[in-house]
Amino acid sequence: xxxxxxxxxxxxxxxxxxxxxxxxxxxxxxxxxxxxxxxxxxxxxxxxxxxxxxxxxxxxxxxxxxxxxxxxxxxxxxxxxxxxxxxxxxxxxxxxxxxxxxxxxxxxxxxxxxxxxxxxxxxxxxxxxxxxxxxxxxxxxxxxxxxxxxxxxxxxxxxxxxxxxxxxxxxxxxxxxxxxxxxxxxxxxxxxxxxxxxxxxxxxxxxxxxxxxxxxxxxxxxxxxxxxxxxxxxxxxxxxxxxxxxxxxxxxxxxxxxxxxxxxxxxxxxxxxxxxxxxx
Ligand code: UDP
Ligand code: MN
Numbered sequence: 023x024x025x026x027x028x029x030x031x032x033x034x035x036x037x038x039x040x041x042x043x044x045x046x047x048x049x050x051x052x053x054x055x056x057x058x059x060x061x062x063x064x065x066x067x068x069x070x071x072x073x074x075x076x077x078x079x080x081x082x083x084x085x086x087x088x089x090x091x092x093x094x095x096x097x098x099x100x101x102x103x104x105x106x107x108x109x110x111x112x113x114x115x116x117x118x119x120x121x122x123x124x125x126x127x128x129x130x131x132x133x134x135x136x137x138x139x140x141x142x143x144x145x146x147x148x149x150x151x152x153x154x155x156x157x158x159x160x161x162x163x164x165x166x167x168x169x170x171x172x173x174x175x176x177x178x179x180x181x182x183x184x185x186x187x188x189x190x191x192x193x194x195x196x197x198x199x200x201x202x203x204x205x206x207x208x209x210x211x212x213x214x215x216x217x218x219x220x221x222x223x224x225x226x227x228x229x230x231x232x233x234x235x236x237x238x239x240x241x242x243x244x245x246x247x248x249x250x251x252x253x254x255x256x257x258x259x260x261x262x263x264x265x266x267x268x269x270x271x272x273x274x275x276x277x278x279x280x281x282x283x284x285x286x287x288x289x290x291x292x293x294x295x296x297x298x299x300x301x302x
Contacts, residue, residue: 045075045076045134045135045136046075046076046135046136046137046138046155047075047076047077047078047096047097047132047135047138047139048064048065048068048073048075048076048077048078048138048139048140048141049078049079049080049129049132049138049139049140049141050064050065050077050078050079050080050140050141050142050143050145051079051080051081051125051126051129051140051142051143052079052080052081052082052085052087052091052143053081053082053084053085053103053122053125054084054085055085055086055087056256056258056259057143057144058081058085058087058090058091058143059258059281060142060143060144060145060256060257060258061079061081061091061095061143062090062091062094062281063146063257063277063280063281064077064141064142064143064145064146064147065077065079065091065094065095066094066280066281066283067146067147067148067280068141068147068151069094070147070280071147071148071149071150071151072150073150073151073152074152075139075152075155076096076097076135077094077095077096077097078095078096078097078098078099078132078135078138079091079095079097079098079099080099080100080101080125080128080129081098081099081100081101082100082101082102082103082125083100083102088100099132101125101128101131102125103122103124103125124190126140126174127186127189127190128186129179129181130179130181130182130183130185130186130189131181131183131186132181133181133182133183134181135181136180136181137155137159137178137179137180137181138178138179138180138181139151139154139155139176139177139178139179140174140176140177140178140179141175141176141248142174142175142176142250144175144250144251144252144256144257145175145176145248145249145250145251146248146249146251146257146273146276146277146280147247147248148246148247148248148249148276149247151247151248154176154178155178157178158178158180159178159179159180160172160177160178160179161177161178162174162176162177162178163175163176163250173250173252175250175252176248176250249273249277251273251274251277257273257274257277257278257281258277258281
């Protein structure tokens with residue numbers, strides 16, 4: 023099966039031969055300037071909690087925030103939304119809009135790293151999560167909507183060109199990667215990250231009835247280490263948005279705090295404030 027193939031391939035010599043020298047990295051993706059706001063917070067929150075790993079952003083050429091990202095990321099890698107091979111696959115699928123999914127799959131090409139943790143740009147890290155590197159490919163949290171699938175907002179993986187190609191082939195053959203977040207149909211054997219590691223905050227907005235559903239994979243929301251703002255409403259699109267519950271609002275505020283600290287600390291406008299500091 024693909025699963026067997028996947029597991030065999032990912033533990034093949036290609037990986038073993040490089041592991042002694044390769045570093046490990048957190049990786050995120052931003053294909054628009056708004057998602058760059060999220061990516062910035064991902065990097066800042068990782069640094070705040072003292073990660074020892076590299077922090078890498080994959081961006082697309084249209085992103086204008088590249089210079090700003092250079093300040094917070096160890097490496098900013100420009101990838102095409104779809105390379106020619108992806109485009110061919112997407113055309114076969116008749117699903118050209120799947121470009122962003124395929125862009126995410128590009129993370130497997132980062133073979134300068136032996137192991138990586140992918141974080142969606144809409145995640146917020148609450149404490150040091152370097153322990154994720156003790157986990158193996160592929161570790162992820164269950165998807166709140168499809169518990170038998172993993173949620174691709176946070177996952178541990180091993181870069182491998184072979185796996186990258188397999189994933190693209192599998193996706194194009196089965197046509198079941200149906201949105202930009204869940205690698206449905208890949209049927210990768212995933213290990214569940216310890217309960218509560220990733221807290222998924224989900225806002226469901228059915229057409230008629232606005233329903234907010236907060237799903238915490240940990241009981242009562244305690245112990246979450248990463249918050250994933252799953253769904254259409256992102257923290258950066260929701261300043262002053264009252265549709266969030268109090269519980270969720272606190273994480274949205276925390277997100278803004280992290281974002282503004284970054285923005286303010288790099289802007290010259292902060293100078294007068296510093297000058298107001300009481301002399302010692
Ligand atoms: N993404 C992006 N540009 C987009 C949409 C998505 O860069 O226009 C990236 C970003 O890293 C994002 C991830 O793909 O976090 C998955 O999309 P999103 O988080 O919006 O999906 P959700 O988690 O809400 O299902
Ligand atoms: Mn997400």
